Amino acid sequence: MGWNRVALVGAGMIPFGELFEKSWEVMLEESYLECLNSVDKGIDPKEIQAAWIGTARPELHGQGAQGGVSLVGQLGLAGIPCTRVENGCPTGSDALRNAAFGVASGVYDVALVAGYEKMRDAPTSGLLGIAMQGHPLLTLGETAMTMFAPKANRYMHEYGLTKEQMAKVAVKNRKNGVLDPYAQFRSEITVEDVLKSPTVCEPLNILDCCPQTDGAACLIICRADLADKFTDKPVYIAGMGCGTDYYYQHEVESYTSYEATVKSAKEAYSMAGITPDQLDLAEVHDCFSITEIIDYEDLGFCDRGEASQLIEKGITEQDGELPVNVSGGLLCKGHPLGATGVAQCAELYWHLRQEAGERQVDIKHGYGLQHNVGGRSISNSVVIILSNHVT
Amino acid sequence: MGWNRVALVGAGMIPFGELFEKSWEVMLEESYLECLNSVDKGIDPKEIQAAWIGTARPELHGQGAQGGVSLVGQLGLAGIPCTRVENGCPTGSDALRNAAFGVASGVYDVALVAGYEKMRDAPTSGLLGIAMQGHPLLTLGETAMTMFAPKANRYMHEYGLTKEQMAKVAVKNRKNGVLDPYAQFRSEITVEDVLKSPTVCEPLNILDCCPQTDGAACLIICRADLADKFTDKPVYIAGMGCGTDYYYQHEVESYTSYEATVKSAKEAYSMAGITPDQLDLAEVHDCFSITEIIDYEDLGFCDRGEASQLIEKGITEQDGELPVNVSGGLLCKGHPLGATGVAQCAELYWHLRQEAGERQVDIKHGYGLQHNVGGRSISNSVVIILSNHVT
Numbered sequence: 035m036g037w038n039r040v041a042l043v044g045a046g047m048i049p050f051g052e053l054f055e056k057s058w059e060v061m062l063e064e065s066y067l068e069c070l071n072s073v074d075k076g077i078d079p080k081e082i083q084a085a086w087i088g089t090a091r092p093e094l095h096g097q098g099a100q101g102g103v104s105l106v107g108q109l110g111l112a113g114i115p116c117t118r119v120e121n122g123c124p125t126g127s128d129a130l131r132n133a134a135f136g137v138a139s140g141v142y143d144v145a146l147v148a149g150y151e152k153m154r155d156a157p158t159s160g161l162l163g164i165a166m167q168g169h170p171l172l173t174l175g176e177t178a179m180t181m182f183a184p185k186a187n188r189y190m191h192e193y194g195l196t197k198e199q200m201a202k203v204a205v206k207n208r209k210n211g212v213l214d215p216y217a218q219f220r221s222e223i224t225v226e227d228v229l230k231s232p233t234v235c236e237p238l239n240i241l242d243c244c245p246q247t248d249g250a251a252c253l254i255i256c257r258a259d260l261a262d263k264f265t266d267k268p269v270y271i272a273g274m275g276c277g278t279d280y281y282y283q284h285e286v287e288s289y290t291s292y293e294a295t296v297k298s299a300k301e302a303y304s305m306a307g308i309t310p311d312q313l314d315l316a317e318v319h320d321c322f323s324i325t326e327i328i329d330y331e332d333l334g335f336c337d338r339g340e341a342s343q344l345i346e347k348g349i350t351e352q353d354g355e356l357p358v359n360v361s362g363g364l365l366c367k368g369h370p371l372g373a374t375g376v377a378q379c380a381e382l383y384w385h386l387r388q389e390a391g392e393r394q395v396d397i398k399h400g401y402g403l404q405h406n407v408g409g410r411s412i413s414n415s416v417v418i419i420l421s422n423h424v425t
Numbered sequence: 426m427g428w429n430r431v432a433l434v435g436a437g438m439i440p441f442g443e444l445f446e447k448s449w450e451v452m453l454e455e456s457y458l459e460c461l462n463s464v465d466k467g468i469d470p471k472e473i474q475a476a477w478i479g480t481a482r483p484e485l486h487g488q489g490a491q492g493g494v495s496l497v498g499q500l501g502l503a504g505i506p507c508t509r510v511e512n513g514c515p516t517g518s519d520a521l522r523n524a525a526f527g528v529a530s531g532v533y534d535v536a537l538v539a540g541y542e543k544m545r546d547a548p549t550s551g552l553l554g555i556a557m558q559g560h561p562l563l564t565l566g567e568t569a570m571t572m573f574a575p576k577a578n579r580y581m582h583e584y585g586l587t588k589e590q591m592a593k594v595a596v597k598n599r600k601n602g603v604l605d606p607y608a609q610f611r612s613e614i615t616v617e618d619v620l621k622s623p624t625v626c627e628p629l630n631i632l633d634c635c636p637q638t639d640g641a642a643c644l645i646i647c648r649a650d651l652a653d654k655f656t657d658k659p660v661y662i663a664g665m666g667c668g669t670d671y672y673y674q675h676e677v678e679s680y681t682s683y684e685a686t687v688k689s690a691k692e693a694y695s696m697a698g699i700t701p702d703q704l705d706l707a708e709v710h711d712c713f714s715i716t717e718i719i720d721y722e723d724l725g726f727c728d729r730g731e732a733s734q735l736i737e738k739g740i741t742e743q744d745g746e747l748p749v750n751v752s753g754g755l756l757c758k759g760h761p762l763g764a765t766g767v768a769q770c771a772e773l774y775w776h777l778r779q780e781a782g783e784r785q786v787d788i789k790h791g792y793g794l795q796h797n798v799g800g801r802s803i804s805n806s807v808v809i810i811l812s813n814h815v816t
Contacts, residue, residue: 039530084667093484102512102519103685103805107672112804113688115667117519118511121493128493128508132523139430139529141665141696274532276475276506281498294494297504305532413503414494 035307036272036425039138041261043268044073044254045380050368051218053248058089058097058152059108061250065373066109066148069252074265077144077254079109084142085116088129088149090371095152105148123319123408124276124416125149126251127375131274131416133255143257149377150250151370178321179235179243181283181412186237186324188289193339195327197237201228202345203323204241204365210352211362213393216377218247218368228323242323247368251377258424267387272308272401272421275301279413286411294415295332295407302417303334307425308401310334313356315385315395316403317378319415320363325407330358333405333417357395360385371408378404379418386422397422426698427663427816430529432652434659435464435645436771441759442609444639449480449488449543450499452641456764457500457539460643465656468535468645470500475533476507479520479540481762486543496539514710514799515667515807516540517642518766522665522807524646534648540768541641542761569712570626570634572674572803577628577715579680584730586718588628592619593736594714595632595756601743602753604784607768609638609759619714633714638759642768649815658778663699663792663812666692670804677802685806686723686798693808694725698816699792701725704747706776706786707794708769710806711754716798721749724796724808748786751776762799769795770809777813788813 046068048061056064070077087105102116121128126149133147189195205225211217228241254264261268277297280286287293303309310333318333320326330341335356344350350358361367361381364374382402384390400422407415437459439452447455461468478496493507512519517540524536580586596616602608619632645655652659668688671677678684694700701724709724711717721732726747735741741749752758752772755765773793775781791813798806 091484093482103669103800103802104672106669107676107801107804112669112671112676113684114669115689115692116512116669116805117523117667120509120511121507132508132526135523135526135530135532138531139526141428141526141529276508278494278497278503278505278507280503281495285498285503293504298506301506409494410498411494413498414507 036421037305038258038270038272038424040134040255040271041258041268042253042255042383043261043264044069044077045383046072047216047251047377047380048249049216050247050249050370052154054154058150061152061248062105062108062148062150065250065252069254073254075263077264079111081144082111082114082146083144084114084136085111085146085148086119086129086133087116088119088126088372088376089151090120090122090125095155097152121409122414123371124375124406124414125372127404127406127416127418128276130253130376130379130418131276134271134274137255137257143260145255147253147255147376149372149375151372152248153246153370154248179238182322182324183235183238185289185328189324189328190237192290195342197229198225199342199345200242200323200327201225203320203326204228206351207320207359207363207365210360210393211366214362214367217362217366218245219366238322244321244364244369247370249368249370249373249377251373251380253376253379269383269386270421270424271418272425273302273306273419275299275417277301277415279411281410281413283411291328291332292407292412292415294413295329295405298415298417299333302419306419312399313401313403314397314399315357315360316405317361317381318358318405319407320359320365321369323365329405352393352395360393360395375404375406375416379420382420386420427812428696429649429661429663429815431525431646431662432649432659433644433646433774434652434655435460435468436774437463438607438642438768438771439640440607441638441640441761443545445545449541452543452639453496453499453539453541456641456643460645464645466654468655470502472535473502473505473537474535475505475527476502476537476539477510477520477524478507479510479517479763479767480542481511481513481516486546488543512800513805514762515766515797515805516763518795518797518807518809519667521644521767521770521809522667525662525665528646528648534651536646538644538646538767540763540766542763543639544637544761545639570629573713573715574626574629576680576719580715580719581628583681586733588620589616590733590736591633591714591718592616594711594717595619597742598711598750598754598756601751601784602757605753605758608753608757609636610757629713635712635755635760638761640759640761640764640768642764642771644767644770660774660777661812661815662809663816664693664697664810666690666808668692668806670802672801672804674802682719682723683798683803683806685804686720686796689806689808690724693810697810703790704792704794705788705790706748706751707796708752708772709749709796710798711750711756712760714756720796743784743786751784751786766795766797766807770811773811777811
């Protein structure tokens with residue numbers, strides 16, 4: 035039923051945070067070594083035949099244009115092919131998607147996927163500088179916040195969502211992050227904390243917003259039929275999807291959903307041959323609290339306008355029916371663009387293998403979903419569904 | 426024998442040049458429409474299921490971070506998946522390589538590959554600004570010229586290559602460009618012109634260097650077994666390769682070859698199941714005259730130290746035994762990074778289909794080779810071999 039052509043056999047990550055003491059090279063190296071060491075039956079780096087690296091905008095963060103070669107040279111893998119993928123917020127997940135195509139095409143047996151972003155060294159060109167992505171005139175004054183906040187206002191108007199309900203998303207994810215050693219924030223907050231925190235762009239307060247974060251993560255993937263060489267517990271790519279929406283905000287049809295997510299989710303569910311009720315957990319794109327609310331509906335976790343009920347009823351809590359962002363999510367763990375999607379898949383990998391420690395969720399059906407949405411006008415999305423079994 | 430999983434069924438390009446009057450959006454649109462119209466039996470844009478776009482550094486050229494979505498939104502294709510590939514000079518060819526993986530993986534039947542670069546609006550951040558690619562300290566003062574010129578000096582020392590012989594590469598390619606309506610320069614030059622032109626970086630004079638160029642090119646690819654829906658004359662991807670070298674100049678082993686090219690050529694020939702003597706033509710990376718000289722040897726067109734003889738004997742002329750850069754090459758046609766590799770494949774497509782007009786070369790074996798090399802320390806390369814028949 036599912037795609038099952040490619041398996042994940044290793045995952046590594048560094049704790050996300052304000053890593054002024056680590057260069058991007060060091061972040062990459064550390065996450066790569068963690069990843070290599072995570073392979074149950076071991077791996078010789080010489081077995082890695084190709085690599086894909088996701089990094090969204092080192093050029094705008096003052097780190098130059100880092101092409102594919104920067105990764106492999108840095109990791110002692112000079113010689114092998116390496117492609118740099120750049121796709122806004124889904125940069126890391128799209129790097130995995132392209133690597134999976136390379137393996138599924140039959141050309142490579144084993145590949146490395148790496149993602150990193152070093153955002154804190156140049157804070158003003160982080161999410162605030164998102165305007166630099168688009169046309170210099172049309173995007174003047176446009177930041178991540180000014181793209182997402184109007185959606186929150188419209189959603190509140192349409193469906194009666196309250197600021198308290200939005201705040202509960204942040205509260206949930208910060209609570210989850212306490213258990214995640216890779217999260218940038220390790221402390222709980224209350225609804226009152228969120229509501230009293232400074233307004234960034236009405237109706238989003240600062241605790242409704244993800245932080246600026248440095249981080250890196252790696253995965254090793256291989257042909258599904260070769261996975262047992264590396265582990266007895268491979269995790270398979272059951273389905274993948276990528277979708278886009280119109281490029282400028284004034285062209286976008288809906289202010290209460292993200293069409294790019296809807297399209298990528300449809301492709302991924304169809305490829306995996308499953309429905310949302312078969313998911314044991316999801317790592318979704320919560321760059322702002324409103325984003326997670328809208329994600330629930332775009333990803334089919336509930337009907338339109340019902341998302342706040344998932345939060346109110348605790349369904350997406352760590353011990354709920356469908357745990358969402360048990361890693362802490364972007365709001366708590368952080369959002370180093372190129373690393374985010376790769377790290378989300380690493381989190382699913384650990385849960386699906388029952389090795390997520392204190393934050394382990396119940397695995398019943400054996401499926402987990404990863405999701406990113408972003409880019410200009412929030413018009414680009416990737417969804418990847420992983421499974422602990424061949425379906 | 427060859428890979429033959431993916432076919433090219435359409436190719437379009439705009440004339441390269443100093444296109445101050447065209448935005449990157451307009452360049453893309455024009456090349457896309459040319460490409461659509463080139464499909465023999467026609468194509469409905471709705472048949473395009475996914476896209477890959479190559480653009481190397483719009484961020485450094487002041488155009489913002491253009492992710493995949495910028496392409497599809499601009500071309501009326503909003504909705505479909507789109508990945509942006511960035512890989513230095515091989516950016517365009519690596520976009521085609523990744524699109525081919527997507528199709529060969531079985532996930533997509535028909536895909537669009539687009540490449541563009543708008544370099545003239547910000548001249549100082551073009552090839553002169555290549556230093557911005559790497560570590561701010563280690564690459565201080567490093568430009569394309571200061572990376573390639575030492576190779577020329579070393580090659581001249583080792584093998585007795587003369588400046589006259591290097592100049593003949595530029596003379597050949599400028600002569601070829603006279604016949605190519607897509608070339609930036611349409612006039613011949615002499616060896617004396619090259620030798621008398623100003624020194625840029627010893628031993629390279631300005632006419633040994635490719636210009637700064639704006640341009641865009643597109644290809645439509647599909648599953649090989651579906652090609653006859655679009656054309657009776659498909660061109661197949663017989664083989665592809667990508668290779669890397671060490672990241673910093675001081676780590677690179679040879680100053681008279683590019684290991685990245687050697688590795689990518691080996692992968693591509695092996696996949697295609699051919700040897701260089703089966704090539705009817707090649708479009709190789711001649712960002713500087715010395716580069717084409719070294720390419721001949723790295724790509725196996727001759728033995729080490731023999732490249733100058735190919736030039737002296739006219740073997741790589743348009744009517745020679747192995748015509749190289751009949752399009753005019755980077756030296757004459759121009760080098761808009763993301764567009765270059767896509768445009769080289771379009772040129773091969775036309776020749777292999779016998780429709781290259783006045784510059785048509787003899788097609789005997791039915792194979793053409795595309796090659797790029799670049800990035801930091803000239804450490805990244807892609808080679809793609811196309812064929813007019815399934816092998």
